[in-house]
Amino acid sequence: MISFKVPATTANLGPGFDTMGLALELFNEYRVEISDELIIEGCPQEYANESNLFYQAYRLGCQHIGINDKIHLEMKANIPISRGLGSSSALIIGGLCAASFLHDHRLSDEDIIRLACRMEGHPDNAVPAFLGGLTACVMNDDYPLIIRKNPHDDYVFTVFIPDFEVKTADARKILPKEISLADAVYSSSRAIMMLEALENGNEEMLRVSADDKLHEPYRRKLILGFDELKREAIRNGAISFLISGSGSTCLAISKTDELPQRMKKYLDNLKVNWQCFNLKAYNKQVTAL
Helix, strand or coil: CEEEEEEEEEECCCCCCCCEEEEEEEEEEEEEEEECCCEEECCCHHHCCCCCHHHHHHHHHHHHHCCCCEEEEEEEECCCCCCCCCHHHHHHHHHHHHHHHCCCCCCCHHHHHHHHHHHHCCCCCHHHHHHCCEEEEEEECCEEEEEEECCCCCCEEEEEEECCCCCHHHHHHCCCCCCCHHHHHHHHHHHHHHHHHHHHCCHHHHHHHCCCCCCHHHHHHHCCCHHHHHHHHHHCCCCEEEECCCCCCEEEEECCCCHHHHHHHHHHCCCCCEEEEEECECCCCCCCC
């Protein structure tokens, strides 16, 4: 069996809607080998079949190189589902990497990225899940053009994961069909600065550039207590506080590892149960171990 892991990702990072993402040190772990029959272990029984997203991605990768076979997959899924931390991308990248690793790396990095973006519909989670680090992407027809950076070592990324889901479909549905020119300029200018702020460690630049008017003003309504939680996180040392992907997870960026301890009393008194812990950025590409 080959073994490898795929990281969680946090997408959008405020103004980088559908284009920016960051890999985090929280992983789905996979062990896989070619098999005479499909065997999937480590997930609910309802997903232990051909509808499994990992296996669908594996099949897509195999079709690309002209192969038809089955696998025995053992998975340990540590990335929570429907929480805005890239669980689907971790499965898609996992399946495509397995197709390549098990067949003499016949899928190029470009193949894996392009096929993953095709399955996901946008590159914000899929690209950093595969390449690691901080990425920004432009889709040029079917081909993603990618900027990849390593975020500053001083940054700590604190995730706030509630005990409720936000479905991606619901988070898409709540967005307006049209936006004003002023809002477009507001967010696009900040997206440019966000890349620089995350790379160079400039706190003031990060504080200003993390603000968004494309999706967060609408999606925050789907996250119970978002505004109060944001104010408390900023008061306790967060430089910025964002919705991770489409939610429901929220992300605080700071330069202190004490935020979970500082927030504990506040979180304990809320009706919603929030997990809160620190993660570092993960800057490595997916490889077989």
